[in-house]
Amino acid sequence: IQAAVMDGVNVEQNSIESVEESAAKSAFEKLQSDRKTLPIYPYREELLQAVHDHQVLVIVGETGSGKTTQIPQYLHEAGYSQRGKIGCTQPRRVAAMSVAARVSQEMGVKLGHEVGYSIRFEDCTSEKTIVKYMTDGMLLREFLGEPDLASYSVVMVDEAHERTLSTDILFGLVKDIARFRPDLKLLISSATLDAEKFSDYFDSAPIFKIPGRRFPVDIHYTKAPEADYLDAAVVTALQIHVTQPPGDGDILVFLTGQEEIEMAEEILKHRTRGLGTKIAELIICPIYANLPTELQAKIFEPTPEGARKVVLATNIAETSLTIDGIKYVIDPGFCKMKSYNPRTGMESLLVTPISKASANQRAGRSGRTGPGKCFRLYTAYNYYNDLDDNTIPEIQRTNLANVVLSLKSLGINDLLNFDFMDPPPSEALLKALELLYALSAVNKHGELTKAGRRMAEFPLDPMLSKMIVASDKYQCSDEIISIAAMLSIGNSIFYRPKDKQVHADNARLNFHMGNVGDHIALLKVYSSWKETNFSTQWCYENYIQVRSMKRARDIRDQLEGLLERVEIELTPNPNDMDSIKKAITSGFFPHSARLQKNGSYRTVKHPQTVQIHPSSGLAQVRPRWVIYHELVLTTKEYMRQVTELKPEWLVEIAPHYYQLKDVEDG
Ligand code: ADP
Ligand code: MG
DSSP states (O other): OHHHHSOTTHHHHHHHHHHHHHHHHHHHHHHHHHHTTSTTGGGHHHHHHHHHHOSEEEEEEOTTSSHHHHHHHHHHHTTGGGTSEEEEEESOHHHHHHHHHHHHHHHTOOBTTTEEEEETTEEEOOTTOOEEEEEHHHHHHHHHHOTTOTTEEEEEEOSGGGOOHHHHHHHHHHHHHHHHOTTOEEEEEESSSTHHHHHHHTTSOOEEEEOOOOOOEEEEEOSSOOSOHHHHHHHHHHHHHHHSOTTSOEEEEEOSSHHHHHHHHHHHHHHHHHHGGGSOOEEEEEEOTTSOHHHHGGGGSOOOTTOEEEEEEOTHHHHTOOOTTEEEEEEOSEEEEEEEETTTTEEEEEEEEOOHHHHHHHHHGGGSSSOEEEEESSOHHHHHHTSOSSOOOGGGSSOOHHHHHHHHHTTOOOGGGSOOSSOOOHHHHHHHHHHHHHTTSBOTTSOBOHHHHHHHTSSSOHHHHHHHHHTTTTTOHHHHHHHHHHHHTOSOSBOOOGGGHHHHHHHHHHHHTTTOOHHHHHHHHHHHHHHTTSOHHHHHHTTBOHHHHHHHHHHHHHHHHHHHHTTOOOOOOTTOHHHHHHHHHHHHTTSEEEEOTTSOEEESSSOOEEEEOTTSTTTTTOOSEEEEEEEEESSSEEEEEEEEOOHHHHHHHOTTTOOHHHHOOO
16 A cells, blocks of 8 residues: 555556565465464473473474474574574485475575574575574584584484484484583484383483374285386376376375486376376476475475376485375385495495385375375285384494594594494494594594594595595695595486487596596596586586586585695695595595406405496406495495506505505416
8 A cells, every 4th residue: 555655656566566575474474374283283382391391302293293393493482592593403404404494484584594404515504593404414513613512502303213323423412411501402303102212311301292193094015026116106106196086185106216216207207198188287296315406395386286296205205304285105115225244344225125114104194184095015914024113223234434533533432332322233333443543543542643633524434534634645635625526426427318328428438538537537527617617508518417516516615615624735736647546545445456357356355246337437448456436236236436546556555454465466
């Protein structure tokens, strides 16, 4: 109305603004009224009272009840944020980002201001931030700079049931600081019912239960095991879609990772295209850890009338993210899980059957807003007889070198007596110490060395940090941090469109010219991109993912900042390949392998037969001696990211680890 009485040109503009404003206002009001419909809302006062009365509280509530998005807001509204930040940890990056985005909307503030998130290599917070979502790994790193978490008034360790390595370590650390910080409130929240265990661990902390609203879920099993669960999942999704009326509910399919999700997406697109307009629209929404942020929001958009959404998700949709409107769940019964062999020190990511607890969480996703259906693509016999009851905590099946290094730099030396909820195998602890000793991060008494202290500054695996620290000696830190950044983004740098495979392969070969090895090839990709002033066009022409490159650049910038912190000068040394390779070897010497007569390789320490991954530039070349970045187990045990090396370097660089006889040919 005010706009209308004003004169002239501005009238129209102002009235448009006020339309937008009122739309925004009503969206905001809608969000506020939605908040009040969540299962947690009726318990708001009771919960605040319990937090007030107890220092440590275990909170249990079904996925979707509002724990993650509401509790930090309630605490903020109750004034806790005046005394310090409210921190909430998430095991997954995507969850931290997506929940922070949601909460900033609900609070009507800009993301990164009052509400922010912090994940590795990406800090979206500011001075103003009072509600901070972060990965559990990031809070662990914050201990390094602020050992008593003085800037926090509340720490909520969320999704505690996931029992990630970082969460388990956090348990021990927060339990400890709670003793000398009586003003700090500690919330441990979980979606499953084994809350007793958390309560016991935290000296019988009270358990606050948020009663769930759960509708019955019909569970269907297959009569016989499925030979190809991906195909079975796609077929099941399509069957649901064509036989059930659109509008009655969306479909959620659990797959194990990005590749599977992309494959399922392609098959679904292909088959629905074949059906043309005979069927209702099927909107395909993938969600996995590396999905670009812009696309993540898509899964939360309401499904348009007459259409159906099919969400293709990793484990992330099991408890970390709640997608409204799901009526059908398709559960092939697998997830990707890390496993670790403490004897050899080898770690691999394997597709593994899920636990009964996971299967039940997955099924539960279909019964949130009404009765649901869950299609298990395995037999009832399988479920009852083959699946474990619970997933083994990560701490018992992973390489601990990174965590041991962090704990050491926090001054926690006696790891065998650390207050673990479930202790790791002592073999794994010893193996971690052994590796850190080999990397000269600890001395023979297990004490952190200067190199170890520098390494701990980098949010990277110790071998990568060592490579960076060693680049000082070889005067090539500039190149090495580019390589470290490129290695950190994984294998999503090159792409290979179906219709242009030959072009893509040729573009790729360019970087491998002279059989320089994969590390140097990655460096060449980065440097060439930099020379074009970070051109997007150049990426297209070379079949390189711009998004991955931008991420590499961000990571590199941060590593550059960290170099300064540990007082290593940024030294370019672009033409001295041997120095660069020696710096790499300084971090990765435990990963050496030698060519065998039959064309396969054998790792030098803890002999094991391995192959060069077909995607490597050296796959055909097969040098006699190589070092590799990592092993991946698919059909065979493959070395990924491989570089040739001179065997004498091993003795020169790691005389405490290799003897001449280890590296003699013949
Ligand atoms: P819990 O932590 O108990 O599993 P959440 O607080 O994550 O529950 O979710 C509560 C509700 O908030 C969900 O049912 C969903 O409707 C909504 N929600 C959560 N995250 C988002 C998001 N990123 N976008 C849209 N809605 C969301
Ligand atoms: Mg949650």
